[in-house]
Amino acid sequence: MEILVIGSGAREHALVTALKLDETVGRIICAPGNAGIARDVQTREVDATSAQAIGDLAAELRVDLVVIGPEVPLVAGAADAVRAHGIACFGPSAAAAQLEGSKAFAKLVMDEAGVDTARARVCKALDEVAAALDEFGAPHVVKDDGLAAGKGVVVTSDRDEAFAHARVCLDRGGDARVVIEEYLDGPEVSLFGITDGTTIIPLEPAQDFKRAFDGDAGPNTGGMGAYSPLPWAPADLVADVTEHVLQPMIDTMRERGTPFVGLLYAGLALTSRGTRVIEFNARFGDPETQGVLARLASPLGQVLLAAATGTLGALPPLEWHQGAAVTVVIASKGYPENPVTGDLIGGLDEAGAVEGVTVLHAGTRATADGIVTAGGRVLSITAQGESLAQARKRAYEALDRISIEGAHHRSDIARAAAPDA
Numbered sequence: 353m354e355i356l357v358i359g360s361g362a363r364e365h366a367l368v369t370a371l372k373l374d375e376t377v378g379r380i381i382c383a384p385g386n387a388g389i390a391r392d393v394q395t396r397e398v399d400a401t402s403a404q405a406i407g408d409l410a411a412e413l414r415v416d417l418v419v420i421g422p423e424v425p426l427v428a429g430a431a432d433a434v435r436a437h438g439i440a441c442f443g444p445s446a447a448a449a450q451l452e453g454s455k456a457f458a459k460l461v462m463d464e465a466g467v468d469t470a471r472a473r474v475c476k477a478l479d480e481v482a483a484a485l486d487e488f489g490a491p492h493v494v495k496d497d498g499l500a501a502g503k504g505v506v507v508t509s510d511r512d513e514a515f516a517h518a519r520v521c522l523d524r525g526g527d528a529r530v531v532i533e534e535y536l537d538g539p540e541v542s543l544f545g546i547t548d549g550t551t552i553i554p555l556e557p558a559q560d561f562k563r564a565f566d567g568d569a570g571p572n573t574g575g576m577g578a579y580s581p582l583p584w585a586p587a588d589l590v591a592d593v594t595e596h597v598l599q600p601m602i603d604t605m606r607e608r609g610t611p612f613v614g615l616l617y618a619g620l621a622l623t624s625r626g627t628r629v630i631e632f633n634a635r636f637g638d639p640e641t642q643g644v645l646a647r648l649a650s651p652l653g654q655v656l657l658a659a660a661t662g663t664l665g666a667l668p669p670l671e672w673h674q675g676a677a678v679t680v681v682i683a684s685k686g687y688p689e690n691p692v693t694g695d696l697i698g699g700l701d702e703a704g705a706v707e708g709v710t711v712l713h714a715g716t717r718a719t720a721d722g723i724v725t726a727g728g729r730v731l732s733i734t735a736q737g738e739s740l741a742q743a744r745k746r747a748y749e750a751l752d753r754i755s756i757e758g759a760h761h762r763s764d765i766a767r768a769a770a771p772d773a
């Protein structure tokens with residue numbers, strides 16, 4: 353089987369790394385990829401925001417399966433463009449990707465499916481915003497309705513700041529909408545389900561660290577680190593969320609005439625009143641995927657192909673490696689606001705030599721002088737170990753071997769969950 357992977361982050365590097373381990377997978381091409389992916393597989397240029405460019409590339413390469421990593425091409429209809437060429441695609445149609453593309457749409461479907469989530473008001477004008485902020489009280493949660501690369505959500509106890517964010521979102525004009533919702537307390541869990549539109553198979557849960565700095569300080573980012581498994585999570589969490597969240601969502605999407613094929617990402621809060629959905633994404637999460645796929649023992653290519661061709665129900669149960677995985681993200685100076693790029697990255701091979709460690713690339717670019725930074729999140733250091741503590745120790749040992757001028761990372765990834773670290 354030949355596979356085209358679309359995207360350029362550490363998530364796509366993790367996908368490529370896992371696909372290479374599947375004996376049924378032959379050629380892998382990644383477009384556009386990054387400097388690290390290009391060391392492992394063939395890469396091609398593509399405008400990864402253009403559905404048509406992605407469909408055309410798939411047709412030119414005559415691959416058997418296309419795996420689309422990021423949300424932007426999915427929302428733009430890249431999966432539809434690939435399928436129009438008669439090629440199997442792992443990723444939802446534009447209509448189904450609206451579960452991520454519009455928070456208001458996701459709320460509507462959750463309501464139809466009977467899925468528990470934060471109470472919310474969809475607002476088109478500032479007087480509605482003011483009323484909703486007062487209705488729910490502090491802490492305030494204000495979300496841009498559309499895609500915002502992880503930066504559309506503000507959680508604050510400062511009503512003026514909440515109101516100001518809503519104003520920025522609505523000032524975009526057109527049919528701009530903002531979602532104001534009740535604050536959910538409790539730890540967050542990311543649970544991914546792989547689905548062919550009818551059957552949904554959960555992966556192992558992970559926890560993501562969204563804020564930029566230690567102790568959950570600073571602005572929201574795309575994600576600064578993650579770990580899996582979650583020793584503190586209830587034993588029936590995955591079964592419970594599959595039954596009460598993932599399966600009803602998939603059934604409802606199918607009944608609406610927009611079946612969801614690909615990866616449904618449930619961002620959950622385990623609140624004192626029960627598990628609630630914070631958000632859905634229509635793709636693998638980054639950085640959670642890096643560790644979750646490192647732990648997967650089943651052949652990934654066969655699983656993704658089965659999802660893309662409607663045969664997941666015939667697949668044997670997934671198998672997992674024992675132990676744990678921890679991912680620490682190294683981000684450029686100034687990330688997330690104004691990342692500085694073009695700095696030389698030292699120590700890549702030395703970091704990769706630490707036992708159990710894979711250095712996955714995100715914003716990197718090859719130059720005549722060596723590999724340099726080319727984006728906000730630069731590397732995902734992913735370590736496996738027999739325990740979270742061991743994986744964590746290995747990840748930070750590898751990280752210490754990397755040198756990038758002004759770069760930053762969190763030093764508390766998985767610390768609370770790995771007590772003997």
Ligand code: AMP
Nearest residue numbers: 470493505533534535536562619630631
């Ligand atoms: P989202 O993009 O919807 O995942 O939101 C980004 C982050 O904002 C989440 O991971 C949470 O940490 C936080 N957040 C979003 N919605 C809520 C909520 N209703 N209550 C508390 N925190 C939230």
Ligand code: GLY
Nearest residue numbers: 560575637638639
């Ligand atoms: N890790 C958060 C996300 O992928 O959206």
